[in-house]
Amino acid sequence: MRLSLCCILIGLLPLACQTADPIRTAHEAITPELLAEHIQVLASDAFLGRAPASPGEEKTVTYLVEQFQTLGLRPGNGDRYTQEVPLSExxxxxxxxxxxxxxxxxxxxxxxxxxxxxxxxxxxxxxxxxxxxxxxxxxxxxxxxxxxxxxxxxxxxxxxxxxxxxxxxxxxxxxxxxxxxxxxxxxxxxxxxxxxxxxxxxxxxxxxxxxxxxxxxxxxxxxxxxxxxxxxxxxxxxxxxxxxxxxxxxxxxxxxxxxxxxxxxxxxxxxxxxxxxxxxxxxxxxxxxxxxREVRSQNVLALLPGRERPDEVVIYTAHWDHLGVDPSLPGDSIYNGALDNATGTAGLLALARAFTALPEPPARSVLFLAVTAEEQGLLGSAYYATHPVFPPEKTVAVLNMDGLNVLGPMRDVTVIGYGLSELDDYAAAAAEAQGRYLRPDPEPEKGYYYRSDHFSFARVGIPALYLDAGIDHVTHGSEWTLARRAEYVERHYHKPSDEYDPAWDLRGAVEDLRLFFDIGYRLANGTDFPNWREGTPFRALRDRQRAQATAPPTTP
Ligand SMILES: [Zn+2]
The missing domain is CATH 3.50.30.30 (Glucose Oxidase; domain 1)
Incomplete structure (x- = not known):
């Protein structure tokens, strides 16, 4: 109703029409200020480096649940926003x-x-x-x-x-x-x-x-x-x-x-x-x-139930955990993990805000899943993948964030594991709509595709996309970006100095998140189940899974 009225008035009120565009409204919900706010909280010393099964975990999980609740999202695990992950140390x-x-x-x-x-x-x-x-x-x-x-x-x-x-x-x-x-x-x-x-x-x-x-x-x-x-x-x-x-x-x-x-x-x-x-x-x-020692940690799950097919789900993931505190270190002993992965977790919250800014939810459900114990070997995501709330055959795709772009707008976006699944095509279309392009992983020999949480889902057959920051900086070019990235790896990666920096330019992260939004939005409003490409390791498993899901019921 509102849409047709909008169309009638299109010549008269172009601005009103634009703001009524649901995708635009969702995009505008993702801002550098919002990201900076979440990152600063999650990477603050008060959160103690967010180690699993620590007081830092309690603060992190409480913060995430509060944020998801405020956005009006439903508990993602029955009546709970958390999934207990039993770990042995x-x-x-x-x-x-x-x-x-x-x-x-x-x-x-x-x-x-x-x-x-x-x-x-x-x-x-x-x-x-x-x-x-x-x-x-x-x-x-x-x-x-x-x-x-x-x-x-x-x-x-x-x-x-x-x-x-x-x-x-x-x-x-x-x-x-x-x-x-x-x-x-x-x-x-x-x-x-x-x-x-x-x-x-x-x-x-x-x-x-x-x-x-x-x-x-x-x-x-x-x-x-x-x-x-x-x-x-x-x-x-x-x-x-x-x-x-x-x-x-x-x-x-x-x-x-x-x-x-x-x-x-x-x-x-x-x-x-x-x-x-x-x-x-x-x-x-x-x-x-x-x-x-037996300990317990938590995955955090928040759900936007689908309008038409709530049993089918698109999952966004980011690991909330980092390395905690090492009291034996002289000076700063807190591993704040600002880039790794307060940025990705902030991105998850921003995407949750974007989806809840839509006038109505997509046809399929969207699950926002902040997983624990990534740094210890993708454990929280592996636990969810083997104890899923939504069965794998009904899980359309997983879109993972681990470390967002803090260096400013890029012409490109990197696809780690490019060529593995049809999700590349979704990413390419979304990038093109932004006037940007996809870059395959520049170091595929290092196996980064197997080193973050999306891989836990790939292993159980679910097509999983892992996008990384681009390197083709709009004003500084690629060489500058690569030098800055090398500097981060050298000085800050998995070190207490991975802290929030007010000089970060989060405009590129906003663009990447809007791209992530577009991919998830299209998947969540479609009926497709994108697959792994022919001849890749997880294709046979996914084919079997989907065949079972779509098989006609057998007569008893
Ligand atoms: Zn990470």
Whole structure:
């Protein structure tokens, strides 16, 4: 009614018509001032670095729930705005860590920390593997869609598998192997440990190399030192390998020498189709003591129920957590996580405001999901993905934000994992409407697609889009932006100095969020279920899921 009246008056009252445009109203709800306000609160010292299961969590969750309530959004989990995420905290005692390899020519010991990092995901206070036969399994990959099986013809039950990081496509640069230089899901350590467990291995070790891993040994050592949060399954994680770990490349070279093998040659062999696993005729032993603590954290969920098909949902995600406080640090000990990820969380609140500014909700539901424990391995999102409120087959898409653009307007926007799903087309259309363009991930070999929360959803089949800030700055160009980004990584990434800076130019973030809005708005008003592209790792799973969802009911 109002629309047709508007059309009649269009010549007379162009301004009134424009303000009545629902999309424009929604866009205008997203402003730099709004973002700055939320970021300053979330990244303030009072929020104590937003560590899961800490007083900082209480403040963060309370703030988010209040904001969502004020916007008139409904609880996203039955009658609650939160979903409890049970986490176990496992802390290894470094002084108890032993690792030894024996062969016919002698034995080697590897120092915990600077030569080897290892741990257990099992909920046990003592873990050990003794005299387990070692097998080199190449890249440790079983990927039918790429015609690859490193475990073909070998039984590794009870054995210790040793493998390379990344995948054969990266190693060779051959675009016919996997996806060439771009890292696939199979290149990530998470996958490799899971596959080793599926194969029944007692222990799994990855050989670290800075290039193919995407980060230096210091990151491996730092990430797996101190308390580690983990999700616990019904088997208390006893279905995981007893020991998981990494070796430095130098340690691995010595290990292969002891076996009378040449690591360089085996690496080359592992990248060739038809590679066969190689028994090393070595026996592996390792042991470790842990202390275990059970804690509870929260995902925050707010729902805008759909007008016509409320059972179908588009999900926006951002992780609210960061690294908390490290009292051992001299000076500033609070990891404020302003960019990572107070910005994304502020973006989630801004999108919630935009959708609630619409005169009526979209046809499908929209869920705003702020997840916990991303920094500990995407745990909050993994928990939701495996304990979903909306079933995966009814979840249209996930749109994830992790670190917004604080450098000002850009001509481009980066799609991490470009080419994986049809959501790229939605992003391209939305960018074009803004007079902007999409840029594929400039460093696909680093596997960033597998390193934030959208990936937890991809793993259960749901198409997931991860947009990152562009680099083609409207006034300063790309080089300037890249220099600023490098500076952030060097000085502030995962450091207490990741703080809100009044000099940030949030106009680019506003544009990106309006683009995010447009994608979600179109999905939420459509009937399409965009899919993964043909030949990508999650396509088969999604096809099965959707086939079940659309199958006619069987007669009893
Ligand atoms: Zn983050």
């Amino acid at each position: 496992i802390t290894a005692d470094p002084s108890s860590a032993q690792m030894e390899v024996r062969g016919r020519r002698g034995r080697l010991q590897f120092r915990y920390g600077d030569e080897a990092m290892f741990w257990t995901k099992r909920l046990v206070s003592d873990v050990s593997v003794t005299g387990s036969d070692m097998v080199f399994v190449g890249y440790g990959i079983v990927a039918p869609e790429y015609g690859w099986n490193d475990y073909a013809g070998v039984d590794v039950r009870g054995k210790t598998v040793v493998m390379l990081v990344n995948d054969p496509g990266y190693a060779t640069g051959d675009s016919t192997l996997f996806t060439g230089r771009a890292m696939t899901y199979y290149g990530r350590w998470t996958y490799k440990f899971e596959e080793a467990a599926r194969q029944g291995a007692a222990a799994a070790l990855i050989i670290h190399e800075t290039g193919p891993a995407g980060y230096p040994w210091a990151v491996v050592e730092g990430s797996w030192s101190g308390p580690q949060f983990t999700l616990v399954n019904a088997q208390q994680n006893r279905d995981r390998c007893a020991i998981e770990g990494w070796l430095t490349y130098e340690a691995a070279q010595r290990l292969f020498e002891l076996a009378g093998q040449d690591l360089t040659q085996l690496k080359a062999a592992a990248a060739r189709p038809g590679f066969q696993a190689v028994p090393l005729n070595l026996r592996f032993s390792a042991s470790l003591r842990n202390t275990i």
